[in-house]
Amino acid sequence: MTDAAAPAPRRIRMTVIGPILALVLLVVAGALMNPNFLGWDNVTNVLARSAFIGIIAVGMTFVITAGGLDLSVGSMAAFIAGLMILVMNSLVPTMGVGIPVILVGMAVALLAGLAAGLLNGILITRLGIEAFIVTLGSMGIYRSLVTWLADGGTLSLDFNLRSLYQPVYYGGIAGITWPIIVFAVVVVLGEIVMRSTAFGRHCAAIGSNEQVAKYSSVRVDRVRLTTYAALGLLVGIATIMYVPRLGSASSATGMLWELEAIAAVIIGGTVLKGGFGRVWGTVIGVLILTLIGNLLNLTDFVSPYLNGAIQGAIIVLAVVLQRDGKARA
Amino acid sequence: MKHFVSGLAIAAALAAPALAQDGETKVIGVSIPAATHGWAGGMNYFAQAAVDRLEETYPQLDFVLATASDPAKQVNDIEDMVATRNIDALVVLPFESEPLTGPVQNVKASGAWITVVDRGLSQDGIEDLYVAGDNPGFGRVAGEYMAQAMPDGGKIVVLRGIPTTIDNERVEGFQAAIEGKNIEVLGMEHGDWNRDKAFTVMQDFLSKYPQIDAVWASDDDMAVGVLGAIEAAGRDDIKFVLGGAGMKEMVKRTMDGDAMIPANVTYPPAMIATAIELTAVGMVSPAPVSGDFIIGSVLVTPDNAETYYYPDSPF
Numbered sequence: 222m223t224d225a226a227a228p229a230p231r232r233i234r235m236t237v238i239g240p241i242l243a244l245v246l247l248v249v250a251g252a253l254m255n256p257n258f259l260g261w262d263n264v265t266n267v268l269a270r271s272a273f274i275g276i277i278a279v280g281m282t283f284v285i286t287a288g289g290l291d292l293s294v295g296s297m298a299a300f301i302a303g304l305m306i307l308v309m310n311s312l313v314p315t316m317g318v319g320i321p322v323i324l325v326g327m328a329v330a331l332l333a334g335l336a337a338g339l340l341n342g343i344l345i346t347r348l349g350i351e352a353f354i355v356t357l358g359s360m361g362i363y364r365s366l367v368t369w370l371a372d373g374g375t376l377s378l379d380f381n382l383r384s385l386y387q388p389v390y391y392g393g394i395a396g397i398t399w400p401i402i403v404f405a406v407v408v409v410l411g412e413i414v415m416r417s418t419a420f421g422r423h424c425a426a427i428g429s430n431e432q433v434a435k436y437s438s439v440r441v442d443r444v445r446l447t448t449y450a451a452l453g454l455l456v457g458i459a460t461i462m463y464v465p466r467l468g469s470a471s472s473a474t475g476m477l478w479e480l481e482a483i484a485a486v487i488i489g490g491t492v493l494k495g496g497f498g499r500v501w502g503t504v505i506g507v508l509i510l511t512l513i514g515n516l517l518n519l520t521d522f523v524s525p526y527l528n529g530a531i532q533g534a535i536i537v538l539a540v541v542l543q544r545d546g547k548a549r550a
Numbered sequence: 551m552k553h554f555v556s557g558l559a560i561a562a563a564l565a566a567p568a569l570a571q572d573g574e575t576k577v578i579g580v581s582i583p584a585a586t587h588g589w590a591g592g593m594n595y596f597a598q599a600a601v602d603r604l605e606e607t608y609p610q611l612d613f614v615l616a617t618a619s620d621p622a623k624q625v626n627d628i629e630d631m632v633a634t635r636n637i638d639a640l641v642v643l644p645f646e647s648e649p650l651t652g653p654v655q656n657v658k659a660s661g662a663w664i665t666v667v668d669r670g671l672s673q674d675g676i677e678d679l680y681v682a683g684d685n686p687g688f689g690r691v692a693g694e695y696m697a698q699a700m701p702d703g704g705k706i707v708v709l710r711g712i713p714t715t716i717d718n719e720r721v722e723g724f725q726a727a728i729e730g731k732n733i734e735v736l737g738m739e740h741g742d743w744n745r746d747k748a749f750t751v752m753q754d755f756l757s758k759y760p761q762i763d764a765v766w767a768s769d770d771d772m773a774v775g776v777l778g779a780i781e782a783a784g785r786d787d788i789k790f791v792l793g794g795a796g797m798k799e800m801v802k803r804t805m806d807g808d809a810m811i812p813a814n815v816t817y818p819p820a821m822i823a824t825a826i827e828l829t830a831v832g833m834v835s836p837a838p839v840s841g842d843f844i845i846g847s848v849l850v851t852p853d854n855a856e857t858y859y860y861p862d863s864p865f
Contacts, residue, residue, distance in 0.1 A: 255758065262783070263757040270750060373585020373594050374864030375771070377799065391782050466749065467778045471771075473587055473744050518739055518754030525740050526713060 239542035240489055240505040243535070247512045255519045265398060267508070267515050269390070272400035273298075275507040276459040278482040279411040279500055280452030284352075285486050286415070286498030287448050288428040292356040293341060294456050295478035296363035301333045301460040302470035303367040306376045318381045326386075326464075331457040337363070338453015342446035360479070368472040375471040383468035390465040400462045407455065411500040421498075424448060428495025485510055488539045509539055576638040576833045577612045579631035580826060581624055582667075583645050584617040585864075587743065588771050589795055592819035592865025593643070600823035604830045611830055621645040625653045632657055639663035639833055641825050647672045663832060667825045679832070681825040681843045683817045685716050686723035688847040691815045692766060692792055693727025695849055699790065699812070703732030704763030707755045709741035709748050709772045720768060736762065741772045748775030756783045764790050770797035770814070777810065795819075796850060796858050797865055805855035814850035816858060819865055821845050 251258040277294050284291050309326040316322050337359070344355045370376065378386070393399050415421040423444045426434040435441050464470070487493055488509055489502025513535050517528050580601065585591035594617060601613045614635050618624035624645050631637045640657050644650035644666065651671040658664050658676050666677040696706065708724070711717040721738070728735075736759050741748035748767065755762065756779060765780075765788060767773035773793030780788055793800050794815040803811040824845065832839040850858050 257757045260757065263754075266753045266757065270753075368585060371591070372864045373591025374588050375591075467745050467774060469745065469774065471588060471745070472585075473771075474746070476744070514750065515754055518751055519758050521737070525710075525738070528740075 236490055240502055240509070240539055243488075243539040243542055244505050244509050244512070247509060247516065247535075251512065251516050251519070254516070254522065258516070258519060261396070263515070263519075265396070265401065267511050268404070269398050269400045270515075271507045271511040272404040273459045273463050274478055274481050274485060274510070275404045275504060276407050276455050276462070277452070277478060278485040278503045278507050279407050280448075280455035281482045282411065282486050282489070282491050282498045282500050282503045283415070283421075283424055283448045284452050285483070285491055285493060286428050286495055287424040287445055288431065288495030289345065289352045289445060289448060290356065290483070291341060291352065291449065291452055292479045293337070293359040293363060294452065294482060295475040295480075296360045296367070297334070297337050297453065297456050297475075298460050298463065298478060299367045299470055299472070299474035299476075300363035300370075301330050301337070301457055302464050302474055303370045303376050304333055305330045305460065305464055306378050306468075306470055307370060309382060310379050313379050313382060318379070318385060320385070322382060323386050323389075327461050330460045330464075331454060334453040334455070334457025334460065335450055336453070338450040338456070339446070341453070342449030345449065346442040346446050364472065367470060367474065371471055373472070375469050378464065378468035380468075383465065386465040386468070388465075390462060403458065403462060407458070408500060408504050415498055415500045420444065420447070425496055425498060428492070428497070430496075481507075481510055484536055488536060506539075509535065575610055575612050577614060577635050578639045578641065578826070578829060578833065579628070579635065579637040580613060580615045580641045580822075581627050581631070582615075582617055582643045582822060583624070584619045588797060588865045589743075589817075589819050592863050593822050595863050595865070596820040596823040597826065600826040604826065608830060608834050611833060613826075618645060621649040624650060628653050628657060632660055632662075637662055639665065639829050641665040641667065641822075641829050643667040643822060643825075644669045644671060651676070663829065665825050665829045667822055678840045679825070679828060679843065680841075681821055681828065682845070683821055684844050684847050685719035685817075688794060688815055688817050689720035689723025689725075689768075690727045691847045691849050692720075692768065692794060693724040695792060695813055695815070696724075696733055696764065696766060697728050697731035700733060700763060703734070704789075705734045705736050705759070705761060706764045706766055707736050707752075707759065707762055708738040708766045709751060709768055709776065710738055711740070711743045711769060711772075713740060724766065724768075741767070741769075741775065743769050743771055745771050745775040745778075748772035749779050750775075752776045752779035753783070756780070756785060760787075762788050764788060764792065767791050767793045769794050770800040773800060773811070795865075798860055798863060801850060801855050801859045804850055804852055805859055807852050812851070814855075814858070816848045816850060818845060819863075820860075 257263055305326045308329045309322050312322045341356055341359055344350055345352045389399055423439045426439055427441050427444055431441060485506035486503050488506035489499055491498045513532050580597060582597055583590055585594040601615055604611060605613055614631055616627035618627050640662055642654060647669055651673050654671060655676050664677045665679040667681050710721060737755060739751045741751050765776050767776045770793040773791050776791050790810055790812050792813060796814050796816045800811055801814055804814055828839045831837055
């Protein structure tokens with residue numbers, strides 16, 4: 222930033238610094254309250270844990286920036302996880318326990334995610350139904366489907382297959398586990414697409430004014446459809462990372478992930494009404510959400526009954542911090 | 551000839567009610583929550599199995615089985631059973647006590663037999679038969695096992711369920727049982743009977759406490775998450791994890807002598823079958839079945855695990 226442009230950046234500053242400030246405050250508070258907080262193990266735990274919601278939230282950033290919403294991602298993840306486990310288990314007798322089975326499982330997850338995202342997108346763009354309603358509907362459908370697939374119980378991955386697949390969650394390069402690496406790659410790609418491609422700018426244009434975007438020859442429906450399809454694909458990727466962790470899926474899998482992803486996007490400074498999106502902000506949002514839970518577990522500061530209240534207060538505070546700058550401007 | 555035929559018809563028509571009286575069909579309504587988590591899935595399975603078995607055994611009994619995904623749906627189900635099937639008995643596992651009390655009371659007023667399972671109604675005296683698990687006992691058995699498994703004392707962490715009366719009763723029972731036994735509870739957090747939540751909570755317990763001797767996961771779904779976290783952290787200070795409720799995969803591991811899962815405490819979802827069977831006996835025989843039937847929580851060890859292993863159940 223140059224000195225000449227000083228007044229303008231000062232106005233933006235708070236919205237940029239707000240989420241970072243909240244994150245730094247949390248980290249400092251954590252380090253003061255528990256010496257293990259900044260330990261390597263805890264840091265990698267928190268990052269790996271953030272990866273599921275984080276990967277999904279990057280996709281959600283694009284959907285929300287383009288003025289949409291997707292409530293179905295949590296149950297979609299549960300359904301894909303269930304489907305993946307069923308397919309892999311059924312292939313064990315014919316293909317044996319080996320890497321090919323896992324690759325097929327991964328392909329199933331990606332295809333199912335893409336298909337589910339496309340379905341949401343087509344219903345929203347081609348039939349012109351409200352995104353809220355379409356995805357509320359598909360949220361219920363996928364949640365029921367996974368319960369049905371699991372016969373009300375839990376789907377568990379074949380034990381030997383699980384041992385083979387486990388390194389995808391627990392293993393990694395130089396102590397950095399795969400979920401963290403994949404999360405980082407998704408974030409970097411997302412940031413590039415949002416900032417430096419026509420697609421990213423089109424999302425923002427549609428979100429801020431659909432009519433104007435249409436007259437400016439932006440192919441509104443196609444861009445929208447792509448955001449939902451990409452989100453579906455990312456849900457598939459997140460599921461690929463999720464399944465090896467505990468090797469199971471049930472109707473409780475992915476519960477409320479959609480709200481956590483949406484909250485992370487908003488905390489990060491993306492506008493809920495659309496028109497402006499920030500991928501790196503979303504990452505900060507996800508980290509803030511995960512850190513709150515982590516901190517509450519690491520300290521005996523408050524009664525566990527109040528965890529939800531603390532979480533809620535910090536979410537609102539993080540948003541207030543960044544809105545503060547705008548209010549003064 | 552024509553008159554003769556119609557005469558026969560009238561005679562038959564007159565005889566019909568008398569015949570029906572002898573083998574009068576009685577209808578038993580069964581209303582339970584839908585299979586939204588592992589334990590409920592098992593409960594649904596055992597309810598269906600009991601209904602199938604009893605319909606075969608007693609031709610004079612008819613069953614209506616309805617599963618509800620929320621309390622309002624369950625109230626509708628019960629109203630429909632009374633209105634359209636005129637049920638003689640109702641076996642109900644209430645979703646929540648408060649909203650179901652009024653509707654069940656109305657069924658009682660219609661003269662039907664009422665069997666309440668697991669969760670009591672908020673008003674006494676409505677049910678004829680009450681079948682339930684023993685929550686304080688569930689905690690007590692777990693606590694006694696902990697004390698006995700670690701005679702020299704030890705440090706444990708506890709994962710609790712969803713904050714409810716059930717969870718409170720279990721934890722109180724547990725704490726009473728370990729009192730004065732030199733067992734130090736380092737920390738307690740809610741894992742909400744959920745694998746993922748339990749995984750996260752356990753990871754944080756592991757970061758926070760360098761030495762943990764044992765874990766009371768208090769539920770087998772949570773035990774799965776706890777075991778995942780311990781395995782990932784590569785910690786070998788934890789000697790065992792005590793779950794609960796008797797999930798088949800966990801009972802199997804106990805049966806096979808897995809040192810990490812040396813025991814289990816039952817809270818059988820099959821209690822719904824007990825309730826349906828007792829109600830059916832009350833309908834078809836003069837045997838008295840009214841009162842309270844509390845199913846004790848039993849300690850499962852490698853010696854008796856086979857008795858509690860149901861490979862066909864989803865739970």
